[in-house]
Amino acid sequence: MLTDYIALLPEFVLVLGILVMTLVKVFRHSNTPKTFYSLSRVFIFISAILTALFYNQNVGEYLRNNSYTTLFKILLYLFTFIICYLSAKRFVSKGLPSFSFYIMMLFNLLGYSIAISSWNLLPLCLGLGATFLGNIFLVKIEKPAEEHRHILYYLLLSTVVVLFMSLGAGLFYHYSQTLNYADLEQFLSLRSNLIWQHHLAFSCIVVSVLLMMGVAPLHFWFSNVVGKCILPVAAYLSVVPIFAYFSCLVNMCVNAFYPLLGWFNTVFIIFGILSIFIGAIGANSENNLRKIFAFSGLYYIGVTLLALFPINDNSLMSSFTYLLVYVVAICGVYTIFYGYRSKGKYLFNLDDIKGVATQRPFLSAALLVFMISLIGTPPLLGFLGKLSVINSLVIGHRYALLAVVLFSMLILAYAYLKIITVVYFEPRSNAFDIVDRGVYLCMFINIILMLIAIINPKYLMHDVELMLVAVF
Amino acid sequence: MIENAEILLSVLMGVPLLGIFFAAISKENSESAGRNVLSVGILTVVSNLVILALIGKNLINGSDSFQIMKKFEWLSTPKIEFLFAVDTFSLLLIAAVHIAVLLGLFGVLNNTYRQKTLVILALLFLEMMIGYLLAGDLFSFYIFFEAMLLPLFLLVGILGDVHRQDILYRFFLYNLLGASLLFMALCILFNHQHVTIQTIGTVVLSRNLQMIVWGAIFIAFLSRIPIWPFHYWISSVNVNISNPLVFIIANILPLTGVYGLIRFFPLTAPEIIAPYLLALQIISIITMVVIALIGFSHRDVQYKIFSYMTVFYILYLLGALLPTDKLLSNIGFSVFSWLIIVAAIEVIVSHIEKERQQLGLSERGILREAKTTSFVLSFFVLAAVGLPLSSMFLNNMFIFAGLLTYNLKTAMFILLQHLFYLKYSDNEIAEKNNVINDVSSPIIIVLGATILLIITSFINPLWYME
Amino acid sequence: MATNFIFILLLSGILCFSAPKKQLGWMWHLPIFGALIYGIAALSDCFPYPDFAVVWEAMPNLSVLLNITPVAQTKELALGILILGAVCVFHNLVSADEQDKNTLNGLAVINIVLLLIALCSTNYFQLLAAVGMADVVVYGAINKYEAKRQYIYGNFLADFLLLNIFAIILGQHANIEIVSSGAYSTDWHHRDYIAIILLLCIFIKSGTILFHSAYQKMSKLNANRLNFILFLATPLMGAVILSILHDILDISRYSLPILRLFAVFTVIWGACGALIVKENHRKCAYMAMVFWGLYFCAFAWLSSLSPRSFIIFLGTAYLFNTALSLIHNSLSIKNRNSFISILTISFAAAGYMLAWWSFTYSNIILAIAGECVLCLLTSQVAFTIRTDYLHLSPFSRFWLSVTIIFGALAAFYFTPELPQFIPFLAVVAPVWIILVIFSPIAKVALRLGAENIQNNDLTTAMYETIILAPLQIIGRILRLTVDIVFLERTVISSVKNAIRFLIFIFRRLHANSVLSSIMFSLLGVLIVAVAYYNGVVK
Known part of the structure; x- marks a missing residue:
């Protein structure tokens, strides 16, 4: 019946949006960069409303919506909207075409939306695989021919990842004849002897998701991609997908692969520790601002992993809080990057932003606020995240991990101090362009929300x- | 008595935030040259002093426990309630910090370089200090303990003339390490047994956990106090600072370490750390003597002032670590005068150094013609050493008495702290024109009022309390 | 009433101190004289006065009883201090040397008030507060920077030594009352330490040997300030401390020998100094040193020392020094040797007559008087002296006369003992007359170069060489070794290098994207495999 699929309306709207944008691109010639932004925001807005409306509607055995999935989807829509809004300023100011970017926004939203709600490995693999593969179009935007080598590399990597994921799903289907989470969970828990193929299949799927998240030691692609692509894409990749991957990872681990988690917890912990260290060291080794924050993102993802596993309601809450706080702050950081322009060019090297505080004091103060929040210094929102994670580790009596987290944070703080020093203490070397009001608006809203949240x-x-525990 | 006196605590914390806002929006041009924002800063601090006086009126003199309290539920899971409370001890410290900052603001009256930044950051630091000194529960204590690092870091970095960046980094990272360790310890304590600051000594932990927790707490607070090996970063930062307000603020930071230990350290030291306490006392004494000797041989007057402050911080620390809480009020009263005296000395010394450098003079006989400056400086120096001109005089005697009761040998070394001398009283005949101008009239008035306050503190620092 | 007397005196002192110089001039002294006369009358029992005591809430948990009521033992001393104070104030007022009379007299009166407060104290706080504040007052009276520095440094240390003693006592007894010796000797710890520290404090304040440099530096001051400080300020405070706390000395067996040693050497050094140095004010300082040395000798050897005797000879010494300043200024150079000769003989005689030390000063004053008469009766040289003497200001002549009369009165006071010394006088006087004409001793002393020793500030040089210089060197060495070599170069460098190394490794690992991809992927696989093996297979 049609009413069984009514929960698919948001996805349908997104598909419609993609279609409309394609048609506009093909048949309308007087398109401006703002055209596609205006279109995309309408569809995103409608889709978001519908998502909230059908928050607990399932779609057969493939997709399941509850407050857990709705939470992540709404966050996805919200941050995508913010990125789209800010990106419009860039495309408009440069007069460059924005079709590829906005259509991919809608496409990715569609894929992630399906993946988050998936109750079956098939939509999960389809959703995540398509989006990961589809990101090639984002990476390719405005890239000259000489850099196609990197694009090819990404294409190859994403293909391998998708294949791995498919392999895992295929193996599960071969041995259990089902891809449904509940059935899989039942299958795995009832079997007394799990064979190595089950573990391999599980590993393939989970490791693929971890690679998509950019967790070490599978982080090698992320910083290069983020460092080389255009600012809107870098912002998008740093801010939005992580919610989708996190949500999917938790969902499948809790509802499908729980019996297999026992030994894999060690992998999560080792990956987490590696991420923390590599993230902290990597942030110190770079001069490219986006790469610095890409590596620092690795640190935060590592901490999130450490806090998350073994999964229980307390660890889920603490890791989600930490992740959310990180994303809010990194979104703020990228908002500031939209304001750092000189002679029409967006700046991304440390040396380019020397002494910017003397000319752009409010922007720099906001950057400082976001970075301090990232370190977890009170009284900013980052402290809430830090408190959640450390509390969770203490409750779990994992003091060694706690020491690792705190020590690495000091190393990471050193990288942020370098940025603060350059922004505040160095003499100015460039003249900076006037900042768009939209940037200030986003920055201001971000800070206000942070303050409200922390107070x-x-x-x-x-x-x-309450929303998170719906996953269990 | 005011009903609902806890409102005053909220006002006390809110006024600096308002001050920051007005300072940020104040208009500056070449004519006003930073005076508008400075006026905002001064008004903010003075307003807070008035509020402090009102709070003082609502306190019962002689009572050591928290008297005015304000609770605020922050999180429900885990259940974290912030508690802000004041007693006589913290009131004295808050008042001292305010007056020191006020003196510092007057000290930068003629400063034109980034005045707005200076005042905003100074007020932000003041806000954090107020929160720290009012904190009554573990988390609010930690929050302000760490939060004050940022404005201080920016102050020192932007206005502190610290040219080596690694010194700045070290400054921030050492303190961040200490704060992180404290956070870890507090989380362990909080999750183990919902303790408050007052009941922290009653918590029962396993041996290993006790080591971790108390070790972390001690390192956290000691990293703020210039005790070996943490003295190096503090001294590296302080010797370069020429701005008096920044110097004063940077040297208020060790007070947070001493205060933290006073609040956290129980009457009977946990058995596990008792042997380490002796080691700590020995290291403290050695640091005190070493810093005094280095200050003695150093020609730079800023280092001498820093050495002097270090010695006294360690003295207060030693007093705080004694197995008695009877010295708490003595420490409070002594610190009240001491902080104000040091701030006044710094303001005068920075004026002298600025004039000297501008006029290209040597130091010999430089105060010969600056009679007012000379008199005021002499007064404060005499008060600084502990002559009966301030509340330091009697209260230090009690602290000495406490220390001497427990260990004569270590306490004897405390006398060695008095080996430094100020460089301006050279005994050579001054050159004829080697003279500077006196401090300006507004500063003289403020210093004069400070002198009265210091003398009043000798008679009774809390004269306005019943 | 004593209450009014103390406060009136204090107020009059403050008024005079803060009075404008150029308006009303000497009239600002009228309240001082009024207060002094009033106080003298009160303490002389011309009318009864009530006890004065006030409870000072020094701290929330401490009440201190401030008591300014001279008891029988202290009343005489207090009276004497007031009388001497009046003499000092008068002298400062009439002296042509002093330009800033108001300030000096104001400070002098405030100092007297503090001396009285110290004298009447029954608890440590009051004593310590009075001692400390008196240091500040005297510091203000010294208007030469060179003298200020050394004075305040030494007296800071002395005050801290005193504070140290009280802190120990407070820690042991938790009681701030100055108790009798019975309580000290029974159950106290650190007795020797306390007693020696107390002596050290008193010696610093009184300017005994090893601690006299500060007062030598004060020779740059004019005579008024110099003599006020030498006799009616800090050294007198030292004597007050000794009189109040002398019971503490009984608890240690080392006290008396140390006191005697210092006293004798102080007398000898002071005497030699007074003989040899040419500079008048330095001579005065050495004379003061002799006086205080003799005071400690008396304290050490005599069973008791009456306040009356002490005050009279303190006054005599003060007047003598004042006269010395006046007379020497008037003498021509040729007669200096004669003067030295007379002094030499006087002190030599004093050395034999320590037990009758009261007579020494009488002798000295008589000797000076004799000197003046002798000079007047001799030839051309005397003519000069006569002319100079005639040209002295009327007040100086009056002053000199007062000195002579006072000296005679002092001698007369001891009339009962006087007959014993007539034979001595009969022998000594001719010897003096011979030595006045030929002045052999001074010639020998000058030939031996003893002046160089006295002229050089040996104590300060010793202090700077033996104590300060090593401390400075140690300070520099510690900074270099501990801070720079150990912390900076070793600990901090190691951490920095470790981080740099990790960054280097990181960059190398991430240099080639394809290779690093493969490597990291394999690492990931390896981790999963190892975890699987440990978690499932094993």
């Missing part, structure tokens, strides 16, 4: 907790 977080945390 009175108990209501927000309570509601989030």
Whole structure:
């Protein structure tokens, strides 16, 4: 019946949006960069409303919606909207075509939306695989021919990842004849002897997701991609997909692969520790701002992993809080990057932003706020995340991990201090362009939300907790 | 008495935030040259002093426990409630910090370089200090303990004339390490047994956990106090700072370490750390003597002031570590005068150095014609050493008495702290024109009022309390 | 009433101190004289006065009883201090040397108030507060920077030594009252330490040997300030401390020998100095040193020392020094040797007559008087002296006369003992007359170069060489070794190098994207495999 698929309306709207944008691109010739932004925001907005409306509607045995999935989807829509808004400023100011970017926004939203709601390995692999593969179009935007080698590399990598994921799904289907989470979970828990193929299949799927997240030691692609692509793409890749991957990872681990998690917890911990260290060291080794924050993102993802596993409601809450706080701050950082322009060019080297605080004091102050939040220094929002994670580690009596997290944070803080020093203490070397009002607006809203969240977080945390436990 | 006196605590914390806002929006041009924003800063601090006086009126003199309290539920899972409370001890410290900052603001009256940044950051630091000194629960204590690092880092980095970046990094990272360790310890304590600052000594932990927790707490607080090996970063930062307000603020930071230990350290030291306490006392004494000797031989007057402050911080620390809480009020009263005296000395010394450098003079006989400056400086130096001109005089005697009761040998070394002398009283005949101008009238008025306050503190620092 | 007397005196002192110089001039002294006369009358029992005591809430948990009521033992001394104070104030007022009379007299009166407060104290706080504040007052009275520095440095140390003693006592007894010796000797710890520290404090304040440099530096001051400080300020405070706390000395067996040693050497050094140095004010400083040395001798050897005797001879010494300043200024160079000769003989005699030390100063004053008369009666040289003497200001002549009369009165006071010394006088006086004409001793002393020793500030040089210089060197060495070599070069460098190394490794690992991809992927696989093996297979 049609009503069984009514929960697919948001996805349908997104498909419609893609279609409309394609038609506009093909048949309308007087398109401006703002055209596709205007279109995309309409569809994103409608889709978001519908998502909230059908928050607990399932679609057969393939997709399941509840407060857990809705939470992540809404966050996805929200941050995508913000990225789209800010990116429009860039495309408009440069007068460059924006079709590829916005259509991929909608496409990715579609893929992630399906993946988040998936209750079956098939939509999961389809959703995540398509988006990961499809990111090639984002990476390719405005790239000259000489850099196609990197694009090819990414294409190869994404293909391998998708294949791995498919292999895992295929193996599971071969041995259990099902891809449904509940059935898989039942299958795996009832079997007394799990064979190595089950573990291999599980590993293939989970490791693929971890690679998509950019967790060490599978992080090698992320910083290069983020460092080389255009600012909107870098912002998008740093901010949005992580929610989708996190949500999918938790969902499948809790609902499908729980019996197999036992030994894999060690992998999560080792990957987490490696991510933390590599992220902290990597951030110190770079001069490219985006790469610095890409590596620092690796640190935060590592901490999230450490806090998440072994999964329980407390660890889920703490890791989600940490992740959310990180994303809010990194979104703020990229907002600031939209303001750092000189002679029409967006700056991304440390040396380019020397002494910017003397000319752009509010932007620099905001950057400082976001970076301090990333370190976890109170009284900013980052402290809430840090508190959640450290509390979780203490409750779990994992003091060694706690020491690792804190020590690495000091190394990471050194990298941020370098940026603060350059921004505030060095003499200015460039003249900076006037900043768009939209950037200030986003920055201001971000900071206000952070302040509200940190001053009175108990209501927000309570509601989030209720939504998260729906995954169990 | 005011009903609902806890409102005053909120006002006390809110006023600096308002001050920051008005300072940020104040208009500056070449004519005003930073005076508008400075006026905002001064008004903010003075307003807070008035509020402090009102709070003082609502306190009962002689009571050592928290009297005015304000609770605020922050998180429900885990259940974290912030508690802000004040007692006589913290009131004295808050007042001292305010007056020191006020003196520093007057000290930068003629400063024109980034005045707005200076005042905003100074007020931000003040806000954090107020929060820290009012904190009554573990988490609010930690929050402000770490939060004050940022404004201080920016102050020192932008206005502190610290040319080596690694010194700045070290400054921030050492303190961040200490704060992180404290956070870890507090989380362990909080999760183990929901303790408050007052009941922290009653918590029962396993041996290993006790080592971790108390070790972390000690390192966290000691990293703020210039005790070996943490003295190096502090001294590296301080010797370069020529801005008096920045110097004062940078040297208020060790007070947070001493205060933290006073609040956290229980009456009876946990058995596990008792042997380490002796080692700590020995290291403290050695640091005190070494810093005094280095200050003695150093020609730079900023280092001498820093050495002097270090010696006293360690003295207060030693007093705080004694197995008695009877010295708490003595430490509070002594610190009240001491901080103000040091701030005044720094303001005068920075004026002298600035004039000297501008006029290209040597130091010999430089105060010969600057009679007012000379008199005021002499007064504060005499008060600084502990003559009966301030509340330091009697209260230090009690602290000495406490220390001497427990260990004569270590306490004897404390006397060696008095080996430094100020460089301006050279005994050579001054050159004829080697003279500077006196400090300006507004500063003289403020210093004069400070002198009265210091003398009043000798008679009774809390004269306005019943 | 004592209450009014103390406060009136203090107020009059403050008024005079802060009075404008150029308006009303000497009239600002009228309240001082009024207060002094009033106080003298009160303490002379011309009318009864009530006890004065006030409870000072020094701290929330401490109440201190401030008591300014001279008891029987201290009343005489207090009276004497007031009388001497009046003499000093008068002298400062009439002296042509002093330009800033108001300030000096104001400070002098405040100092007297503090001396009285110290004298009447029954608890340590009051004593310590008075001692400390008196240091500040005297510091203000010294208007030469060279003298200020050394004075305040030494007295800071002395005050801290005193504070140290009280802190120990407070720590042991938790009691701030100055108790009798019975309580000290029974259950106290660190007795020797306390007693020696107390002596050290008193010696610093009184300017005994090894601690006299500060007062020598004060020779740059004019005579008024110099003599005020030498006799009616800090050294007198040292004597007050000794009189109040002398019971503490009984607890250690080392106290008396040390006191005697210092006293004798102080007398000898002071005497030699007074003989040899040419500079008048330095001579005065050495004379003061002799006086205080003799005071400690008396304290050490005599069973008791009456306040009356002490005050009279303190006054005599003060007047003598004042006269010395006046007379020497008037003498021509040729007669200096004669003067030295007379002094030499006087002190030599004093050395034999320590037990009758009261007579020494009488002798000295008589000797000076004799000197003046002798000079007047001799030839051309005397003519000069006569002319100079005639040209002295009327007040100086009056002053000199007062000195002579006072000296005679002092001698007369001891009239009962006087007959014993007539034979001595009969022998000594001719010897003096011979030595006045030929002045052999001074010639020998000058030939031996003893002046160089006295002229050089040996104590300060010793202090700087033996104590300060090594401390400075140690300070520099510690900074270099501990801070720079150990911390900076070793610990911090190691951490920095470790981080740099890790960054280097990181960059190498991430240099080639294809190779690093393969490597990291394999690492990931390896981790999973090892975890699988440990978690499942094993």
